[in-house]
Amino acid sequence: MGILEKIQEIEREIARTQKNKATEYHLGLLKAKLAKFRSELLEPTKKGEKGDGFDVLKSGDARVSLIGFPSVGKSTLLSTLTKTESEAAGYEFTTLTCIPGVIEYKGANIQLLDLPGIIEGASQGKGRGRQVIAVARTADLVLMMLDATKPNVHRDLLTAELESVGIRLNKRRPNIYFKQKKGGGLSFNSTCALTKCNEKMVQTILHSFKIFNAEVLFREDATTEEFIDVVVANRVYLPCIYVYNKIDQISIEEVSRLARQPYSVVVSCNMMLNLDYLLETLWEYLSLIRVYTKKPGQPPDFDDCLILRRGVTVEHVCHAIHRTLAATFKYALVWGQSAKFSPQRVGINHIMADEDVIQVVKK
Numbered sequence: 001m002g003i004l005e006k007i008q009e010i011e012r013e014i015a016r017t018q019k020n021k022a023t024e025y026h027l028g029l030l031k032a033k034l035a036k037f038r039s040e041l042l043e044p045t046k047k048g049e050k051g052d053g054f055d056v057l058k059s060g061d062a063r064v065s066l067i068g069f070p071s072v073g074k075s076t077l078l079s080t081l082t083k084t085e086s087e088a089a090g091y092e093f094t095t096l097t098c099i100p101g102v103i104e105y106k107g108a109n110i111q112l113l114d115l116p117g118i119i120e121g122a123s124q125g126k127g128r129g130r131q132v133i134a135v136a137r138t139a140d141l142v143l144m145m146l147d148a149t150k151p152n153v154h155r156d157l158l159t160a161e162l163e164s165v166g167i168r169l170n171k172r173r174p175n176i177y178f179k180q181k182k183g184g185g186l187s188f189n190s191t192c193a194l195t196k197c198n199e200k201m202v203q204t205i206l207h208s209f210k211i212f213n214a215e216v217l218f219r220e221d222a223t224t225e226e227f228i229d230v231v232v233a234n235r236v237y238l239p240c241i242y243v244y245n246k247i248d249q250i251s252i253e254e255v256s257r258l259a260r261q262p263y264s265v266v267v268s269c270n271m272m273l274n275l276d277y278l279l280e281t282l283w284e285y286l287s288l289i290r291v292y293t294k295k296p297g298q299p300p301d302f303d304d305c306l307i308l309r310r311g312v313t314v315e316h317v318c319h320a321i322h323r324t325l326a327a328t329f330k331y332a333l334v335w336g337q338s339a340k341f342s343p344q345r346v347g348i349n350h351i352m353a354d355e356d357v358i359q360v361v362k363k
């Protein structure tokens with residue numbers, strides 16, 4: 001039996017198993033098996049699957065992938081936001097490979113990848129699904145494009161496709177410590193009351209992965225699925241913006257309903273509506289910040305900024321300026337939002353904010 005059939009069989013069994021106390025562990029076991037087979041699907045099988053227009057080099061400050069059903073307007077968006085032209089047309093599967101473009105925004109170069117449309121069953125190899133999903137895994141953010149005139153179930157279908165191959169959208173990594181050991185059996189602890197999972201379930205799941213010695217610490221009230229995610233380990237956690245395109249075709253009431261959903265932005269690529277807000281949201285979700293440098297006695301260099309991630313320290317800034325700078329660092333002067341007063345004299349662990357100005361003083 002092939003993996004796909006095995007997966008289908010387990011899915012059918014889960015569907016026909018009633019959910020109650022008596023079947024709880026059996027279900028947990030099935031879910032663990034499912035996770036195992038699905039992660040096997042991710043491993044490249046045939047030679048030649050790569051190198052057919054999907055292995056685009058990473059470049060710039062961040063990478064964003066465009067995921068959506070056919071003809072929702074992905075290529076139209078790429079051609080609108082970047083200098084690259086990607087063919088757009090009124091028929092499905094116009095785009096057949098990965099087309100990279102660059103969004104220049106607030107001094108950052110954001111690589112935007114246009115991809116073929118994907119459909120239900122993509123994770124199991126329908127269409128170019130597997131290649132598209134492999135690219136999505138390498139991105140820093142997913143722009144899931146949806147057709148505002150189509151039923152909203154598309155959003156759940158695509159989310160489920162990505163989920164089934166280990167891509168988690170707008171979710172945190174579960175706060176569970178897990179370490180395999182050489183001996184000593186299972187050591188299980190939690191720092192809070194557990195209502196969705198328990199020691200016996202954890203043991204059952206670990207046994208199904210042939211793990212008999214391990215240390216497990218639940219630091220939150222996590223579910224069985226979340227525990228499986230931690231064990232399988234090849235999960236990626238990505239921010240996702242749901243972009244509803246073609247709002248020129250729907251009523252204003254419908255537009256405002258879609259716009260109020262979480263993580264959602266409404267646009268019209270053809271009419272160039274709300275694209276500024278999309279870029280602003282993109283910047284926000286990518287956690288990018290700008291840091292300007294300044295030399296003593298000179299004004300800051302506002303023409304050239306460093307693009308970094310929210311939460312970076314002065315040490316990161318030093319590395320971004322020059323690889324040896326951190327070693328000769330004495331202190332820095334910082335102007336801007338992260339400074340209590342301007343300028344503030346700070347050490348190497350000071351956390352920077354967007355649009356801060358920094359002057360590094362060497363030993």
Ligand SMILES: Nc1nc2c(ncn2[C@@H]2O[C@H](COP(=O)(O)OP(=O)(O)OP(=O)(O)O)[C@@H](O)[C@H]2O)c(=O)[nH]1
Pocket residue numbers: 068069070071072073074075076077087088089090091092093094095096115116117118245246247248249267268269270271
């Ligand atoms: N009404 C309307 N039509 C749009 C809008 N944006 C794109 N379209 C149209 O939607 C059709 C499909 O656009 P594409 O950009 O080719 O869509 P795609 O998602 O790249 O399609 P595939 O590559 O086939 O997956 C084209 O006819 C576009 O002109 C929009 O904002 N409003």
Ligand SMILES: [K+]
Pocket residue numbers: 070071072088089090091092093094095
């Ligand atoms: K199309």
Ligand SMILES: [Mg+2]
Pocket residue numbers: 074075076087088094095114115116117
């Ligand atoms: Mg396209």
